[in-house]
Amino acid sequence: MTGQTEVRQTELGGLESVWESGMEDVYAFYRESAPPRVALAAALVESAVDLQRLGGPAPDPPQLLVGDLCLARASRLLAETGEQALQVGFAQAVERVAAAASAGSRDPGLRDLLLAAIEGAR
Amino acid sequence: MITGRRLEVTSDRPTQFVDISTRLQDEVTATGLVSGRVYLQSLHTTLGLAVNENEPLLLEDLQGTLERLAPRDVAYHHDDFTRRANIADDEPVNGHAHCRQLLLQPAFTLLVENGRVILGRWQSIFAVELDGPRQRSIALQLDGEFAPSAAACKNDRDRELVELELARQLRVDPESVQLPMRRLVEAGGKRLRPLLVMLSARLGPRQEPLRAAALAAAIELIHDATLVHDDYVDRAGVRRGRPTVAAAEGASQAVAVGDFYFAKATRVIAELGNREVTSTVAAAMETICLSQMDDVRLRGLYPGDFDVYLRVVRGKTAALFAAACRAGAQLSDARPETAEALSQFGDLLGIAFQMADDLLDYSESSGKPRGQDIRERVLSLPLIYATENDRVGPRIRELLAGSVSEEDVGEIQALVSASGALQRVGRDARDLATSAVSQLDAIDVDGIRPVLADLARSAVDRVS
Numbered sequence: 001m002t003g004q005t006e007v008r009q010t011e012l013g014g015l016e017s018v019w020e021s022g023m024e025d026v027y028a029f030y031r032e033s034a035p036p037r038v039a040l041a042a043a044l045v046e047s048a049v050d051l052q053r054l055g056g057p058a059p060d061p062p063q064l065l066v067g068d069l070c071l072a073r074a075s076r077l078l079a080e081t082g083e084q085a086l087q088v089g090f091a092q093a094v095e096r097v098a099a100a101a102s103a104g105s106r107d108p109g110l111r112d113l114l115l116a117a118i119e120g121a122r
Numbered sequence: 123m124i125t126g127r128r129l130e131v132t133s134d135r136p137t138q139f140v141d142i143s144t145r146l147q148d149e150v151t152a153t154g155l156v157s158g159r160v161y162l163q164s165l166h167t168t169l170g171l172a173v174n175e176n177e178p179l180l181l182e183d184l185q186g187t188l189e190r191l192a193p194r195d196v197a198y199h200h201d202d203f204t205r206r207a208n209i210a211d212d213e214p215v216n217g218h219a220h221c222r223q224l225l226l227q228p229a230f231t232l233l234v235e236n237g238r239v240i241l242g243r244w245q246s247i248f249a250v251e252l253d254g255p256r257q258r259s260i261a262l263q264l265d266g267e268f269a270p271s272a273a274a275c276k277n278d279r280d281r282e283l284v285e286l287e288l289a290r291q292l293r294v295d296p297e298s299v300q301l302p303m304r305r306l307v308e309a310g311g312k313r314l315r316p317l318l319v320m321l322s323a324r325l326g327p328r329q330e331p332l333r334a335a336a337l338a339a340a341i342e343l344i345h346d347a348t349l350v351h352d353d354y355v356d357r358a359g360v361r362r363g364r365p366t367v368a369a370a371e372g373a374s375q376a377v378a379v380g381d382f383y384f385a386k387a388t389r390v391i392a393e394l395g396n397r398e399v400t401s402t403v404a405a406a407m408e409t410i411c412l413s414q415m416d417d418v419r420l421r422g423l424y425p426g427d428f429d430v431y432l433r434v435v436r437g438k439t440a441a442l443f444a445a446a447c448r449a450g451a452q453l454s455d456a457r458p459e460t461a462e463a464l465s466q467f468g469d470l471l472g473i474a475f476q477m478a479d480d481l482l483d484y485s486e487s488s489g490k491p492r493g494q495d496i497r498e499r500v501l502s503l504p505l506i507y508a509t510e511n512d513r514v515g516p517r518i519r520e521l522l523a524g525s526v527s528e529e530d531v532g533e534i535q536a537l538v539s540a541s542g543a544l545q546r547v548g549r550d551a552r553d554l555a556t557s558a559v560s561q562l563d564a565i566d567v568d569g570i571r572p573v574l575a576d577l578a579r580s581a582v583d584r585v586s
Contacts, residue, residue, distance in 0.1 A: 014412060052381065058373030061355040062418060068351060069411040071381070072404070075388050079404040082397050091389035098382035102298035102375055 007040050011077065014069055015044075023047045034118045037077050038086060042114045044074035045090060049110055055101035089117025125153050127262040128579075129162075130556035131169075133254035137188065137222075139172070139181045140249045142260070146232070147239050149262060152572030156237050158266010163229040165261055168219035168253035170226025176246040188252070192221035219253035226250050234266065257553055277573050280320035280331075280338075284313055287335040288342060291390070299382040302367040302375065306346050309362035314475065314581055315446040316342045321570050321577070322450025322464050329454055333394055337453055340387040341403070341446050347383040348410060350376050355418065356498045360491065391449075398452040406445030413437025421499040424522060425509055431501050432473065439479075440472025463565045470558035471578050477503050477551035478582040481544055484535060493531040496522075503550070505534070507543035514541045551582040 007027065012019050019027075023043050030039035048070035053059050059067065071094065078087045093113035100108055127149055131140050150160060164171055174184065198217020203209050232247070233240045241247070249260060292304050316338030323334035352358075353366035354376040360366065368376035384407075391403050417434045420426055447468035451461035480502045483495040495502040509515045514537040521530045538544065555578040562571055 014415065048381075052377050053374075054378055054381065056374070058354070058377055062415070064351060064355065064377060065411065065415045065418060068348075068380075068384070069408070069415065071384060072407040072411045076401075076404040076408050078392075079397070079400040084392055084395055087392035087400065088389050091385045091392065094385035095382055095389065098378045098385065099296040099299055102378035102382065103296060104298075 007036060011040060011073065015047075015066070015073065018047050018051070018066060018070065022050075030114070030118070033115065037081055038083075038118060041074040041077040041086075041090065042118065044070040044077070045094060045114060046110060048074070049094070049097055054097055055104075055107055083121055085121040086117060089120055090114065093117055125155075125264050125268075127153075127264070128552075129249075129260040129262055130552065131249045131251075131258040131260060132556065132560070133249075133251035133256055133258065135251070136254050137185050138251040138254055139174075139176075139184065140251060141176050141246050142249050143176075143239070143241065143247045146247055146262075148572040148575065150234055150237065150239055150264065151569075152576050153264050154237075154268045155234050155264045156267050156269045158234050158264065158268075160232045160234060160239065161229070161263040161265070162232070162247075163261045164249070165259045166256075168216055168223055168251075169256075169258045169260075170223045170228065170250040170252060171230055171260070172226050172248045172250050173230075173241075173245050174248060175244040176248075188222045188225060191225060192218045194218045214253060216253040222252045226252075234264075237269075257556070276324075277317070277321075280317060280335075281313065283331060283335040284316040284320065284338045284342070287332075287339040288316075291339050291343065291386075295382070295386070298375075299379045302371050302379050303343075303346060303350075303383055305364055305370075306349065306361065306367065307342075309364045311342075311346075311362060312581070313342060314577065315345055315442055317577060318443060318446040318468060318471075319450035319453075321574060322447045322456070322461075323454045324570060325451050325460050325464070325567065326454030326456030334450060334453060336390055337394060337399065337449060338446075340390040341442065341449070343383045343387040343390075344403070344407060345442060347380045347387065348414070350380040350383070352414070354380075355414075356494075356500065358494065358498070394453065396453055399449045402445050402449045402452060406441045409437045409441040413441070417501060420501065424499045424501075425505045425518075426501050428503070428506060431503055431506055434501055435473050435476045436469065439476040440469045443472030443475065444468035460565045463561050466561040467558045467574065467578075470554050470561065471581055474551045474554035474558060474578070475581040477547050477554065480504055481547055481551075484539060484544055493535055496526060496531050496534055503547045504538050504543040507546050508538040508541040511541040511543065514538075548582075555579060555582045 026046050027039055027043040030042040034042065048067040051059060051063050051067035051070065074090065078090055093110060096108045096113060097110050100106065129142060129145060129149065131142065133140060146160065162171055174180070198221070199205070200217035200220060201215045203213065249258065251258065288307055292300050292307065319338035319341055320334050323329065323337070349361060350367045353361055354368040354373050358366050359369040366376070367379050391400055413434050417438060420430055420434065444465045447464035448461045451464050480495065481504065483492060483502060484504065485492070496505065505518070509518050518534055518537050521534055559575045559578050562574060567574065
């Protein structure tokens with residue numbers, strides 16, 4: 001089964017191009033340690049941070065909005081899991097990355113934070 | 123002290139006795155009038171006022187009396203349009219309705235004691251529609267001795283609680299994100315969304331003001347986070363009279379600050395541990411983002427039409443109003459039909475609010491530069507209506523077709539104002555706010571109806 005068929009079409013609505021430009025690989029990475037919905041949420045958060053170039057020069061406005069949609073979609077997917085620990089862990093990961101970007105301090109490593117959140121929710 | 127209000131009444135039949143007793147009492151309660159007078163005045167020549175018994179067969183008798191005294195099917199000079207000047211295209215044939223109005227009152231005074239409108243055992247107050255169906259307005263003035271109403275006191279406590287919770291939430295954040303967000307939060311704003319949460323959270327059996335305040339503050343932070351990103355997208359330099367984050371701290375900071383508070387609000391809501399609430403807000407956030415993308419994409423088709431406008435506004439603005447209402451109700455374990463009715467109230471109120479907000483682009487006192495929507499090609503209902511106008515529409519489209527200079531912005535604003543579009547949008551916004559309040563008719567809103575009605579009114583009667 002490919003990632004594309006595993007992830008329901010509705011969950012990629014408006015984000016097909018993001019999926020094709022690398023999110024599919026990120027999803028496959030997280031899929032090794034998380035169920036499909038959680039893996040997709042993690043891939044969406046990574047894509048958002050990437051698109052929005054947190055810590056780097058600002059993205060152009062359309063890219064910013066696509067990144068916002070990735071974050072919102074991830075929130076919705078996590079809400080559907082009903083797993084409070086995951087919702088909190090993922091949100092804290094974004095908070096830490098955004099705060100570091102804003103302060104110009106060292107990137108705390110989003111992937112590690114997300115993996116820790118997934119592990120912590122088991 | 124005298125306070126003025128408007129009571130909006132909708133009729134759905136040509137002749138109709140609409141009982142406004144409860145709504146009038148709601149107005150008295152909302153203002154806290156303890157002892158004094160309510161003056162009512164119909165603002166229409168075919169809408170009368172009456173005090174009588176609300177008994178269905180009697181109402182048929184009263185209607186029959188009006189019909190006998192001024193029958194519809196006889197000739198009235200007023201209906202001979204060949205003899206009248208300046209007849210509008212939609213001029214109604216309604217001589218009978220004007221004559222019937224002579225038999226009723228155009229205005230009267232009611233007395234208030236101990237916070238209650240004094241009425242005899244069988245008395246009800248009616249707005250009498252004589253040429254419906256229509257949307258009508260009755261002017262009210264309340265005069266006398268006022269005390270803070272219980273609802274108003276609770277409302278003030280809610281506001282205070284929301285402000286404290288917002289300050290508490292911000293205080294623990296890293297300075298690099300906290301300071302720009304505080305500038306935005308402390309600049310004011312109407313706090314409509316958090317207040318909707320607080321009010322809705324009173325409607326179920328589980329009433330916990332501190333948890334409601336946490337949700338309310340989170341909803342406000344989501345709203346503010348979207349503003350921070352929006353201001354970068356729209357290249358806006360000023361928000362609530364202060365520099366935007368993008369303008370003051372730079373675009374990269376605006377992106378980071380928006381993301382931080384978007385995530386933080388999500389976490390605060392997740393920590394409440396109510397799955398329904400989390401899902402409601404998450405769904406709304408997704409809707410908002412999709413609509414923002416839609417909005418930017420549609421700027422190529424500027425100024426758009428009403429259907430496009432409604433679609434974008436429903437997503438960009440109304441979705442969070444509706445979610446605030448629904449999530450507040452869900453947090454208090456309110457019944458599903460209550461949450462649904464409140465959500466519909468929020469949806470309509472959100473659209474009305476945005477319409478009123480569009481008008482501020484033509485106002486001197488809004489705290490943002492006039493004409494900004496035109497410069498940034500933001501969807502705006504006054505502009506859409508003005509471009510539909512045969513007289514000024516072609517010129518506006520011509521000006522918008524090229525790059526728009528400051529001089530063009532001024533001319534477009536003048537053309538829109540001259541077209542009557544601002545008045546039309548104002549009417550639409552007020553009508554929608556009335557429809558929003560009527561969504562609450564089917565549910566038990568536990569005494570907060572007047573407060574919600576007041577909130578709806580304040581959302582559309584704005585100067586900033």
